[in-house]
Amino acid sequence: MSSINTSPHLNPLSLQRLGLMHAHLGKPVRVPRRRRVSAAEHVRSTQRRTTDELDFSSPNRGSRPAIEIGGLWMRACAVDEGDVFVLKAGDGDRLHVEASGRGETPWSEDPADPSRVYIEPIEDAAFAVARGDGTGVVIVHEKGKGIYAYHFEPDPQAAPEPPARARRPGTEQPLSCPAPQWLSDDDETWLHQLVQTRVARGGLFNFAVAVGVAMRLRVAGPEERAQGLAALLSGRPMPTTHAPHDWYRALDAEQRQRIESAGVSHVNALHDAFGDLRNGLDIDAARWRDRLLAALHVRDDLEGLRSLALAVGEGEMMLRSIARLDREVGRFVCSLPRPVGLVDERLVRVASLDPGAWWASMVRAPA
């Protein structure tokens, strides 16, 4: 292995941004392109597949073999026209992602599985996905050439520090820091913890999700309700209720666009997560139920963002992608043949407040 970088997108500055100044890169491996498949070929390949096989095949989106590099499996996801990949550490090792490129480079983690991440290597973007031992993969989309992957290892001569550090999208502080009063103003412990935990994860996207959750799930007291509705009926501004919308509106366009890009990434990840749930259907298995619940929570995270984007009249791509997710995944959830009986306080609240929320249709309250 040598430290040769053979890509203009892996110049020293790029490597520095990815935290890879003290790492050795392997030779580039071209990520296979998608190829067209007929419906019959797709059916045959699907019938042959087991849940362990990672090749991707779809009658609409073609097929693409998985590749293994540096101990990580990389395969395409069942989404969109773009190239979205899932990377998984076969041994369950936690993965860390560093990204560089134009704007906010979309990637997301799997909330139920720290050894799995999703990336969308748009043109001129680069990702470093690292394992706990400092080895990993750099993925680069070279404009006009394709997507390449490089295995890397830490330079043994360098200081003992993992070359890629975990960083969440939007690491700059959100507008309000510390969290504004209206974001902490709830007297239900579980909701308070949910919101504050999300804020503590850092990043603009997580803050926006926390805002959306508080906005939707907090139950207002009688005085606030009466005052708010009286104000609305008389055409006056509503005290405090508009705070989440004003917060979102006050972000600059680039910040909102980054939130929406991250939202699209999460939708893409959800398509894949639900695909796995469908292929590995096992209603009584604890792990399957945990993964289902985690996926349903992510859908609920997106609902608040959806409302905020609608309020400012933006986020068309995110709104469309959520609508498509609801159509396809909603149908899968409706097709489950018996009660799943997930126990979850958050989704019970959602079901109570929003009868049409398909992602809350399988829950019951904790005892």
Add this chain to the structure above:
Amino acid sequence: MRLVDAFCDIQPVGPDAPAAKRDRLQTAARILLQELEDLARREMRSSDFSAADRDTVVQTVAYRLVKAGPRGRREGDPQRDGEVRGWLSIAVRNASRDLIRRRARFAWPTMDRDSRQPADPVERLRAGEPTDDTPLAEQVDRRRAEALLEQSRRTLYALTVPAIVARKNGRSPGAGDRFKETIDELRRAVRDSLSIEDLARQSLEADGMDVDPSKIAARRAALDKRFQRAREACLEAIDADLRGGAIDEDQVRATRLVLQHELYVQQRSDGVVAKARRKPRTDMRGRRTAGVREIKDNSGG
């Protein structure tokens, strides 16, 4: 402004909102509140609810919509005024249940969908029971809702399922026949109130295999997958018919209700039904059966 527009657009008003927007939202709020007041009077007729309770529920539901809005046109959401009324009536019932639960006056059915008993949706409509089917009846009058459900049931089994069978057999010989067997198995299971556990045991016994916990679990998972695929195929066909204009939204909703009541397995055995039949049942060929006794006889037990 229509009710559905008010439902989709309602949102909080900030200090910087232009006058036109404030006027529009003011109108939306009035429309929603009027509708909610009418629904609360209808849904909360019981003497357990005072006028103040109805006001509380109306304000609760209205404020929730405002605070979380705008809702926009979400996939699967109500598209017409009648459907919005159905949605709002469920929201009012949920809020009234929360009110009572907080007071702990008397036991009230929870929203636990696992405890929902499979009962013919048409029978429940006739009995005037408030159920998840009620939104359908809210949109159309009850007689039409009954007719719709009956028609949807006939269409599902006489047209939709055979079409799926033919399509699947065309792609892969025998696949459609296996799909039909799965649908029949599901119908029988629901009709005879069998749980997935019962079905797994019967299936193992029919294959001459030992009935031990690990095999039951594996067979349960296999049955779940088969049933899920079959239901999904029906749902896809219904959606395709809607897109093609063969059916309308009301028929889609009614057909989904039929699926949910007739092709949906209970979590656990209904011990009462397993011991004694309440009323005679017929098998797929229209013969009266002894139900449980016949199952036991078939299994050699």
